[in-house]
Amino acid sequence: MSTARSDLRARDAVVRFEVRDGHTAVVTLNRPEARNAVNGAVAAALEAIVDATEGDPSIRAVVLASSHPEVFCAGADLKEISAGRRASLRTERGGFAGLVFAKRDKPWIVAVDGKALAGGCELVLACDMVVASPRASFGLPEVLRGLIAAAGGLYRLPRALPANIALEMIATALPIDAERAHRFGLVNRLVEPARVLDEALQLASQIAANAPVAVRESLRVARASRDLDETALRQRSIAGMAIVAASEDYLEGPRAFIEKRPPRWSGR
Incomplete structure (x- = not known):
């Protein structure tokens, strides 16, 4: 590239x-x-x-x-x-x-x-x-x-x-x-x-400045909000949360808050 x-x-x-x-x-x-x-x-x-x-x-x-x-x-x-x-x-x-x-x-x-x-x-x-x-x-x-x-x-x-x-x-x-x-x-x-x-x-x-995985999954649900009903959007939100919870950034956010420093997002 x-x-x-x-x-x-x-x-x-x-x-x-x-x-x-x-x-x-x-x-x-x-x-x-x-x-x-x-x-x-x-x-x-x-x-x-x-x-x-x-x-x-x-x-x-x-x-x-x-x-x-x-x-x-x-x-x-x-x-x-x-x-x-x-x-x-x-x-x-x-x-x-x-x-x-x-x-x-x-x-x-x-x-x-x-x-x-x-x-x-x-x-x-x-x-x-x-x-x-x-x-x-x-x-x-x-x-x-x-x-x-x-x-x-x-x-x-x-x-x-x-x-x-x-x-x-x-x-x-x-x-x-x-x-x-x-x-x-x-x-x-x-x-x-x-x-x-x-x-x-x-x-x-x-x-x-925000967690890349969380931004991506949040937008994925928000963009679908015009086309899907609430049940489908709820399922998509649950799936998105599972992806976020499995990311390194899921732990980095709370850790940075506790340590009073800017988060260092990996995007993974």
Whole structure:
């Protein structure tokens, strides 16, 4: 993976990858000339990054950001679609952009300082938490082009927003701004543009300070809460607790508390 990481760190990579403070991966969409539209290279890179971060026990959170000063992501690259390469914009395991349906245990935080439209909005909805600036906006304009938001947007947006607001956005193709999205709970933290990435990194560091196994199992149950009934969620919670209780960190937490020191999590 070291060679792949070097390729992704290159400034001209379509998706840049770096690790901050040892535990946070920063993933930056980097096709500013195309408003970060997703092509085959972006999809392949994001899937590779999902695999890399999931397989690296030192990574505890991932921040998804943009290199474009005004656009987070404009969605699918229409030039690729018109050239007959629509299938390349998705991967078998990850779906659109190699990410929206990818199986992930690590928390993903998206930093949005600009427009997140169509597939770009679906990337946002695929993440766990959102940090945005007031100049960010979110929308699913697919019906303007005779399309539908088939990469999760049609059912994730009504889960993230009041249903009638989401239905209006889907049917009219009109976006909402970040301040309104924050009031409705789609955006976790609303900060000035210069602070968006730093705020996302701070949120990631707050997550990384906690026991990795406990975070992973807690999120696994919480993410399923929209799809499973209480009986199934109770069983999943019991299973998660068993995994946590068998970890080294289960003993480290109380020990650190008694010894009045910061815990040294192993993630095992």
